[in-house]
Amino acid sequence: MDGCWLLLLGALLLLLPPLLLMEAFGALRFRLKIISYCALCVLLSALAVPVCLLKSGGRSADNMSVVRAFGRVMKYVYGMRFEVKGLENFNIEGPCVVISNHQSVLDMMGLFEILPDRCVQIAKKELLYAGPAGIVAYLAGVVYINRKRTSDAKSIMAEVAQTMLKENLKVWVYPEGTRNNNGDLLPFKKGAFHLAIQAQVPIIPVVYASYHTFYNQSRNLFRTGKIKVEVLPRVETKDLMEENASELTEKCYTMMRETFFQLSNKADETRGSVLAAQ
Numbered sequence: 669m670d671g672c673w674l675l676l677l678g679a680l681l682l683l684l685p686p687l688l689l690m691e692a693f694g695a696l697r698f699r700l701k702i703i704s705y706c707a708l709c710v711l712l713s714a715l716a717v718p719v720c721l722l723k724s725g726g727r728s729a730d731n732m733s734v735v736r737a738f739g740r741v742m743k744y745v746y747g748m749r750f751e752v753k754g755l756e757n758f759n760i761e762g763p764c765v766v767i768s769n770h771q772s773v774l775d776m777m778g779l780f781e782i783l784p785d786r787c788v789q790i791a792k793k794e795l796l797y798a799g800p801a802g803i804v805a806y807l808a809g810v811v812y813i814n815r816k817r818t819s820d821a822k823s824i825m826a827e828v829a830q831t832m833l834k835e836n837l838k839v840w841v842y843p844e845g846t847r848n849n850n851g852d853l854l855p856f857k858k859g860a861f862h863l864a865i866q867a868q869v870p871i872i873p874v875v876y877a878s879y880h881t882f883y884n885q886s887r888n889l890f891r892t893g894k895i896k897v898e899v900l901p902r903v904e905t906k907d908l909m910e911e912n913a914s915e916l917t918e919k920c921y922t923m924m925r926e927t928f929f930q931l932s933n934k935a936d937e938t939r940g941s942v943l944a945a946q
């Protein structure tokens with residue numbers, strides 16, 4: 669019997685190094701893929717910078733169509749396919765605030781897949797220093813905010829409310845305020861909703877299904893995959909006032925969260941349901 673245990677222990681000890689190697693290899697492969705993705709973003713940005721400068725001579729929301737064209741290359745390299753519903757909801761005259769969930773750096777592919785014309789994003793100021801990617805985003809009209817200084821962010825957003833009306837812009841905000849790949853939406857920050865109320869423009873919610881079947885940082889998973897996207901009907905803000913911002917935030921959050929669970933084939937866990945089979 670002792671011999672059997674010794675054999676088993678020996679086998680386990682023999683198996684352990686290859687298993688650890690496979691795990692380490694998986695982590696390494698995942699990291700290399702993310703690094704290559706960021707490097708491709710930087711390379712495409714470097715190529716797009718001179719095109720933007722030739723097109724508009726400087727910073728202009730018209731350059732976003734150049735960034736979108738270059739950015740669409742990425743989905744072919746990483747084998748991402750999109751199934752989009754409700755694209756007609758973008759067909760509105762004049763400015764609006766687009767809000768969407770934010771899962772990872774891969775969102776750039778989903779953004780460029782459906783980005784309407786003259787639509788600029790609100791981004792954290794740190795991205796300005798991401799080399800050519802920061803420069804090209806600046807040239808395309810991306811608005812940088814300091815998330816750590818609420819009062820500065822608020823005054824920049826107030827300026828954006830004026831500019832979007834003057835220059836007929838759509839503004840894309842990630843109301844979760846950070847990347848989140850936990851299979852749910854984070855509570856929404858209120859900036860996007862104040863912005864829409866201040867400018868008295870509609871909100872267009874966009875929901876991307878969970879990436880969990882093909883992308884998961886904690887499992888070192890980054891494969892090809894299909895992403896379901898839904899552009900929801902506009903939410904009007906006409907006649908709403910600053911004191912309605914929380915209510916509006918809640919309304920959009922509930923609507924987007926329900927759509928997120930539907931698109932991801934998941935049940936709402938807060939209602940005590942279980943994950944539906946994929």
Ligand SMILES: CCCCC/C=C\C/C=C\CCCCCCCC(=O)SCCNC(=O)CCNC(=O)[C@H](O)C(C)(C)COP(=O)(O)OP(=O)(O)OC[C@H]1O[C@@H](n2cnc3c(N)ncnc32)[C@H](O)[C@@H]1OP(=O)(O)O
Nearest residue numbers: 712713738791792801805818821825845857858859860862
């Ligand atoms: C060529 C190939 C290219 C390849 C790729 C290369 C380049 C890419 C090029 C282009 C694409 C760029 C894409 C960039 C994506 C970037 C994604 C991000 O960076 S996400 C992170 C940054 N974005 C955000 O944070 C937006 C969401 N956050 C908010 O809206 C926040 O509200 C805030 C304005 C930042 C403030 O933050 P805070 O934590 O303080 O938020 P609260 O919501 O809790 O608000 C506190 C308090 O203030 C009131 N409030 C908020 N905003 C306003 C306002 N505008 N006016 C008045 N009052 C406001 C709010 O109501 C709260 O008060 P109360 O609790 O009393 O209600």
Ligand SMILES: CCCCCCCC/C=C\CCCCCCCC(=O)OC[C@@H](O)COP(=O)(O)O
Nearest residue numbers: 706709710772773792798799800801845846847
């Ligand atoms: C010449 C110097 C070159 C420096 C190169 C730096 C490396 C650049 C790395 C990546 C460039 C690609 C940037 C693509 C834009 C990604 C948008 C994004 O997903 O940002 C995350 C942000 O929303 C939220 O950040 P947090 O989740 O709060 O954290």
